[in-house]
Amino acid sequence: SAWAATQPAESVTFKPSLEQRLRSNLATKFLANWHYKDTRLDDELSEKIFDGYLDLLDPNYSFFLATDIETFAPYRLRLDDALQHSDPTPAYEMFNVYVDRVRERVKFARAQLNEPMDFTVDENYLWDRSETKWAKSEAELDEFWRQRIKNDYLRLRLTDKEDAAIIETLDDRYENLERRISELNSDDIFQFFMNAFAQSIEPHTAYMSPRSSENFEISMRLSLEGIGALLGRENEYTSIASVVPGGPADKQGALKAGDKVLAVGQGEDGKLQDVVGWRVDDVVDLIRGPKHTIVRIEVLHEDTGVNGPTEVIEIVRDEVKLEEQAAKSRIIEVPGENEEMVKVGVIDLPVFYLDFTGRAQNLPDYRSSTRDVRNLIDEMKAEGIKGLIVDLRNNGGGSLLEATTLTG
DSSP: OHHHHTSOGGGOOOOOOHHHHHHHHHHHHHHHHSSSSOOOOSHHHHHHHHHHHHHHHOTTSOSOBHHHHHHHGGGTTTHHHHHHTTOOHHHHHHHHHHHHHHHHHHHHHHHHTTSOOOTTSOOOOOOOOTTSOOBSSHHHHHHHHHHHHHHHHHHHHTTTOOHHHHHHHHHHHHHHHHHHHHHOOHHHHHHHHHHHHHHHHOTTOOOOOHHHHHHHHHHHHTEEEEOOEEEEEETTEEEEEEEOTTSHHHHHOOOOTTOEEEEEEETTTOOOEEOTTOOHHHHHHHHOOOTTOEEEEEEEOTTTOTTSOOEEEEEEOEEEEOGGGSOEEEEEEEEOGGGOEEEEEEEEOSOBOBOHHHHHTTOTTOOBHHHHHHHHHHHHHHTTOSEEEEEOTTOOOBOHHHHHHHHO
C-alpha cells in the first residue's frame, strides 16, 4: 500500500496474505491443467522454478551469498508442493533474505564512497557476473562491490565531473537502489514468484497481478480515462515524465514535463493527500479516474527549485488516446521493371492491441490492430500500391488473438 511505502524499511517482513494463497491456487490450476504445454508439478519443475526465481531476484550474483543458497536448498525440490498446497511462503522467506542483502550492499557502497580510491593500480573489474557463482564469503562480495563502486566512480570522472559531484551522484544512486526495494510490496513478490513458475513452463507465459493486468488492458485498448500524463520517479518525488499531446493535462496547459507531484486531491475541495515518497503506481491510482471528474494536483514546477512556491492544478479527467502505439502507414516508391517506380505500402505495428472489454461487449467501434491494419491496407490499395510490408521489428507482442487474426 501507499502507506506501507512510507514506513521505515526495517519494519517490513513479507509474508503471503490469504488472498495471495487463493490466487496461487487459481493460477496453479490454470497453468497446470489448461496451458497448451502439458505440465507436471514435480521435482523437475520445482528446480526450474527455484533457479528462475533466484535469477529474477539476483541475475548478476551481486547480493546473495553461497551460504544463502545453501539455506534455501530445502526449497529446491519443494516449490511444486508449495504450489499444490497454495502456500507461496518459501518465496517470501527467500525474498526477505534478498531485502536484507540489498540493504547490506547499499550500506557498504555508501560507506565505500568515503574511502580513497587508487586509480594507478592495475586491476580488472568483471561487471557481468551472470556466468560466475555465488560469492563464498562476505569479503569476496565486498571485493566485487569495491571494484563496482570504483568503476562507477571512474566512469563519472571520465565525464569531467568533480569529485564532490561524483560522490553525491553515486550516493543518490545507491540510496535509490534501497528505496526501490523498500517500495516493493507483497503483491510484487507474489508476481515475481508466479512469473518464475509461468516461465519455467514456457518462456512466453507470464503472470500479471491485478494492477499489472489493468495497466496491460489499458495499453491494449490504446486509451484510458485520466489526465494524459506519464509519471516517473526522481529521488523521493513522483515527477511528470511527459504530457500526452491532446490530453486533458495538455489542454489545461499548466502541467509540464519535469514538474514534481507533491499531493493529490479528489474533486474541487477534496483533501490534498501528500504523496512524497510514494510508489509511482500508487500515485497513478490517485490521479487516474473516470472521465468528467476533477483531480487536483499540487506540483513543484521544474523551474522553481525545491524551496520555491507550489501550484495546485485542477484538471478535468477525460478519455486519453495513446496513439503512439497504434498502427501507422506510409507509401514508399521503389524501382520496378524497366526502372519504373512502384508504390509499396509500409505498415508499422508496435503492438498487437485489442480492447478486450469492448470486444466482449460487442461494441461496434472497439479498438483492434486487425481492424486498423485492414483499413490502412484498403486506403493504400486505393492509392495504387503494388506491394505491402508489415514492419514488426519493434513489436513486443500483446494480444495473441490479434496476432492470429491479423496474420490470418
